[in-house]
Amino acid sequence: MTYSLNPNVLNLPANPLRRIFEQARPGMINLASGHPNPVYCDSAGLEAASQLAAQDQSSWRYGASSGDPDLIEALSPWLTHADNTSSLITSGAQQGIFLACQALGQSGQTLLVPDPVYPAVLSVAVLLGLDIMPYRVSSVSAALEDVKATTETQSNLCAIYVLPTFANPNGDTWSLEERDALLDICAAANLPIIEDDPYRELWFQTTPPARLIERAAERGLDLPVLSLGSLSKIVAPGLRVGWVQGPIALVSAMTAARQAADLQPNSLAQRVALHYLLSGSLEPHLAKVRGEYAQAHHDFASELENVGFTRLAVAGGMFVMPHLPETTRLEGLIEHINAEGLLVAPGSAFAIDTSTPSRQLRLCFASLPRQDLAKAGKKLAKAVETWS
Ligand SMILES: Cc1ncc(COP(=O)(O)O)c(C=O)c1O
Secondary structure (H helix, E strand, O other), X not given: OOOOOOHHXXXXXXXXXXXXXXXXXXXXXXXXXXXXOHXXXXXXXXXXXXXXXXXXXXXXXXXXXXXXXXHHHHOHHXXXXXXXXXXXXXXXXXXXXXXXHHHHOOOOOEEEEEEOOOOHHHHHHHHHOOEEEEEEOOOXXXXXXXXHHHHHHOOOEEEEEEOOOOOOOOOOOOOHHHHHHHHHHHHHXXXXXXXXXXXXXXXXXXXXXXXXXXHHHHOOOOOOEEEEEXXXXXXXXXXXXXXXXXXXXXXXXXXXXXXXXXXXXXXXXXXXXXXHHHOOOHHHHHHHHHHHHHHHHHHHHHHHHHOOOEXXXXXXXXXXXXXXXXXXXXXXXXHHHHHOOEEOEEHHHXXXXXXXXXXXXXXXXXXXXXXXXXXXXXXXXXXXXXXX
C-alpha cells in the first residue's frame, strides 16, 4: 500500500512525557501527569446528571454547531460578559486552541508561545504549518520584554498564545498590571491574543485578576482576544466540554471551521454538563476541591522547601515548577527519583528546546489524594536531598 502523508502530520512532535511514562512500574507514585485524581471528581453528581441526560431527547439528536444554547446559558456564571462577543462550545480547551490557531494563522506565519509551554500547543502549530517564536516566562517581566521586542521586529505574527492564570507548566499567575501591560503591547502591534484559561476556577484564597478578554473590553481596547475555558479541570476531563469566547465574527469563523471537522459538540456530553450545572452541584464541589488543592499544595510545598527547593508558591491551579536545591546534581537525577518509586517530569519536557537540561521539575499536586501527596512530597524531598 502506498500513500503519502501530509508532512505536517508526519512531523507531529512526540509527547515529551512519553519517555517518562516508559519508566512507569506498578506501584509507582505519579507526580508527572497533569490529571486530576478521581477522588476530586463528583461521581455521584455526574451519575445523577447522566441519568437525566439519558432521558432527555435532545441528548440523542444533532444540535447547533456552536453548542447547546441551554448549556451556554447555564455556563453563564463562568463566562465573560464582554460586549460584542459570542461563545462556541468546544471539545475541551484543546479544540479551542486548535480552532483559534486555525482561524488566525496561515501556514508560514508565526505563533508566539511561552517557554516553557503546554506541549500540545506545539502540535497544533506543526499541524497547521505555523512557525513558533518563544517568549520566556521565567518571570512576567521577561515575558513582557520578549513579547514587546518580538512585536517590534517581526512582521509575520498571527497571534500570541498566553496562559496568564495558574499556568501549566509553571503555575504562575499574572497580576492585573501585568495583564494590562500585555494588552497594551498587543494592541500597539494589533496582535490577536489566544488566552488559555482552563485552571481559572481552581484558586486557593482569592479569585484571580480579570481575564484578558474582560480587561480588554473594560479598557475599550480594539484588540481581538479569544478566551478558552473548560470543564475538564473542574468537572471531568472525559466530558470533553470546553468553550471559546471572542469577537462575534471571529467565533463564527471558528464555528464554520469546526463544522467542517466534527459538525457540533457531542450532544449527550453537553446535556450531562447542563444537568450537572443545573443541579447546583458545581459551586459546592469547587469549594471542596479548592480547599483540598490549597491544603495539598501547602503540605507538599513545605516538604520540598525544607530541603531547599525554591519557587513553590502558586495561588491556584494544579502545578508547581520548582527549582531544585542548588547542590542537587542533575546527572542521573530523574533515574534516581524513578528508582525511589516516583515519576516526575523534568522541566526540559516543557522547554522549546527539550535537549537543554533543566534545574526545574514540573509536579502536579492534584494527581494524588491529599494524604498520599504529603507522603510523596517527603519521599521526593529525601530522594533529592540524597543526590548532591
Ligand atoms: C494549558 C492547557 N490548555 C488546554 C488543556 C486541554 O484541556 P481540555 O481537557 O479542556 O481540552 C490542558 C490540559 O491539560 C492544559 O493544561
